[in-house]
Amino acid sequence: MSDTAPVIALDNVSKIFGTPEARVYAARSVSFALHPGRTLALVGESGSGKTTAARLIMREYRPDEGRLLFRGTPVEGGSLKAYRRAVQMVFQDPFSSLNPAHTIRYHLERPLRLHQPALKSAERRAAIAELLARVKLDPAAIAPKYPHELSGGQRQRISIARALAVNPEAIIADEPTSMLDVSVRLGILNLLNDMKRQLRLAVLYITHDIATARYVAEDIMVMYAGQIVEWGETESVLGNPQHPYTRLLLSAVPDPDRRFTDTRFDDELSRIDVIRRQSAIAQPDVREVGKNHFIRPMPA
Amino acid sequence: MSVLSVRNLSIDYVGSETVFHAVRDVSFDIAPGEFFGLAGESGCGKSTIAFAISRLHRPPALIRSGSRILVDGRDVLELDEAELRSFRWREVAMVFQSAMNSLNPVLTIEDQFHDVLNTHTGMSRSAARQRASELLGLVDIPADRLNAYPHQLSGGMRQRIVIAICLALNPKLLIMDEATTALDVVVQREILQRIHQLRQKLGFSVLFITHDLALMVQMSDRIGIMLEGELVEIGTAQAIYHAPQHDYTRKLWASLPRLTGEQIAEGAGQ
Numbered sequence A: 001m002s003d004t005a006p007v008i009a010l011d012n013v014s015k016i017f018g019t020p021e022a023r024v025y026a027a028r029s030v031s032f033a034l035h036p037g038r039t040l041a042l043v044g045e046s047g048s049g050k051t052t053a054a055r056l057i058m059r060e061y062r063p064d065e066g067r068l069l070f071r072g073t074p075v076e077g078g079s080l081k082a083y084r085r086a087v088q089m090v091f092q093d094p095f096s097s098l099n100p101a102h103t104i105r106y107h108l109e110r111p112l113r114l115h116q117p118a119l120k121s122a123e124r125r126a127a128i129a130e131l132l133a134r135v136k137l138d139p140a141a142i143a144p145k146y147p148h149e150l151s152g153g154q155r156q157r158i159s160i161a162r163a164l165a166v167n168p169e170a171i172i173a174d175e176p177t178s179m180l181d182v183s184v185r186l187g188i189l190n191l192l193n194d195m196k197r198q199l200r201l202a203v204l205y206i207t208h209d210i211a212t213a214r215y216v217a218e219d220i221m222v223m224y225a226g227q228i229v230e231w232g233e234t235e236s237v238l239g240n241p242q243h244p245y246t247r248l249l250l251s252a253v254p255d256p257d258r259r260f261t262d263t264r265f266d267d268e269l270s271r272i273d274v275i276r277r278q279s280a281i282a283q284p285d286v287r288e289v290g291k292n293h294f295i296r297p298m299p300a
Numbered sequence B: 001m002s003v004l005s006v007r008n009l010s011i012d013y014v015g016s017e018t019v020f021h022a023v024r025d026v027s028f029d030i031a032p033g034e035f036f037g038l039a040g041e042s043g044c045g046k047s048t049i050a051f052a053i054s055r056l057h058r059p060p061a062l063i064r065s066g067s068r069i070l071v072d073g074r075d076v077l078e079l080d081e082a083e084l085r086s087f088r089w090r091e092v093a094m095v096f097q098s099a100m101n102s103l104n105p106v107l108t109i110e111d112q113f114h115d116v117l118n119t120h121t122g123m124s125r126s127a128a129r130q131r132a133s134e135l136l137g138l139v140d141i142p143a144d145r146l147n148a149y150p151h152q153l154s155g156g157m158r159q160r161i162v163i164a165i166c167l168a169l170n171p172k173l174l175i176m177d178e179a180t181t182a183l184d185v186v187v188q189r190e191i192l193q194r195i196h197q198l199r200q201k202l203g204f205s206v207l208f209i210t211h212d213l214a215l216m217v218q219m220s221d222r223i224g225i226m227l228e229g230e231l232v233e234i235g236t237a238q239a240i241y242h243a244p245q246h247d248y249t250r251k252l253w254a255s256l257p258r259l260t261g262e263q264i265a266e267g268a269g270q
Helices: A050-057 A080-086 A104-115 A121-134 A152-164 A182-199 A210-216 A234-239 A244-252 A264-277 B046-053 B081-087 B109-121 B125-138 B143-147 B155-166 B185-202 B213-219 B237-242 B247-254
Strands: A008-018 A023-034 A039-043 A065-070 A087-090 A170-174 A202-207 A219-224 A227-233 A287-290 A293-295 B004-014 B019-030 B035-039 B061-063 B068-071 B092-095 B173-177 B205-210 B222-227 B230-236
Touching: A008 A050, A023 A050, A023 A065, A023 A202, A023 A227, A039 A050, A039 A182, A039 A210, A050 A170, A050 A202, A080 A087, A087 A152, A104 A121, A104 A152, A121 A152, A152 A182, A170 A182, A182 A202, A182 A210, A182 B247, A202 A210, A210 A234, A219 A234, A219 A244, A227 A234, A227 A244, A244 A264, A244 B185, A264 B185, B004 B046, B019 B046, B019 B230, B035 B046, B035 B213, B046 B061, B046 B068, B046 B173, B046 B205, B092 B155, B109 B125, B109 B143, B109 B155, B125 B143, B125 B155, B155 B185, B185 B205, B185 B213, B205 B213, B213 B237, B222 B237, B222 B247, B230 B237, B230 B247
Parallel strands: A039 A202, A039 A219, A087 A170, A170 A202, B035 B205, B035 B222, B092 B173, B173 B205
Antiparallel strands: A008 A023, A008 A065, A219 A227, A227 A293, A287 A293, B004 B019, B004 B061, B004 B068, B222 B230
């Protein structure tokens, strides 16, 4: 999908919960790569394994199978601090991901102190002003404020500024706009787009909102029951979905251009109903269905 | 005659020093069997209106004099406690976003149906069980789940059960306030299709509140757009989508990424 070397890659990673007798694959043989200057969207329903994939990348979980690669090298045993600097996360809830007892300046100062201890206090102050300007907030007005004095959109901009404070190479954004109003949401998406281009960041955009995924992501993956069932260039996957689950998902997404009475959803649902009930089955085969566009076909 | 007529509704949140005008002189009607959408962003007053229609508003919310809310011609704001008891559920029933979490965790599903049916109609245990299994059938849940406790059911099933309880007394108006927002799109679609069919079969009207504009256009016959407490535009769903008159409505559409067709311009809607 891209000629550049990936920043991060998951190579056949599985995460297994449950007991030895009843193993539950939260992620099963998941492989994908994040490239500089590109956004990869990860979509799927609750419980499909999206957040498990994020936790594996953030090294909150260790893979039970497979490898996590950072700049082409397996991370196992490597420095966690250097990795966490390079890979930053933006969370869903801008109301709970900032500490209510501290000012915005404090939130941005902490990563700078931890990761760039050589900075002098005047340099730190300048760095904070630059970060706030980068996320299009007024440094003098915002820095002394507390999180409760800011709107949801402003707080999410602070989360992004905090992630940028340590000059990351990759950003993992888990539903970063789902708690924001429509008019504010687009500003955050545009900001992620700008950062991707200006700073050559590799972005993983995790969402259940497929229309916004189409807006920001060059590539997209659809996750279902712990497996990536379809992936490829966004326009190809959304324009010509091949996996029955992707087709069902797309037929269910509200679309103002389609009347509610059309029967596409029922058709897709009747096709997939049997398969939905045996959702945990492995789909090991991969089939190329178009240029840079792949699926794992459902077992017959 | 309209099932619901809201006339010059103004609601303030009264503080010790300030008064916040949450709803300002709002008027609209919902016809029998109509699916009416109320759209707008956080804090625009849409849920405040829904609570007022069910008479569930509490201080510091204050409905200003001159406001009228007519359900089948009767002013809801004039009802006393006894009249309210027969009005709620029977005339207007409401499904909230977190309704699936409002089922009592220590009662079986059957007990929760019995609670509503017995309180409002004095129905016996066996008649209530019969009616409950009929109602579960309406929302595609097998009758054997009557013996289940809420924690044994998925979020989508619990939300469908709340909808079934809301339909128990054949209300004229069903208010859905972000009723499917917390659910996955596939589950949301299944539930809303069911509502769509039931509305045709049973003839109730729906007041549908959501921040999901795409869904609102898809579902609604008519839509009202709210901005800072005012109803700034009202029209058929297709007119609101294809020929919006108000600047704010146009901005909402311009900031909504599209799933198919031409993508909106970057930097639009700002």
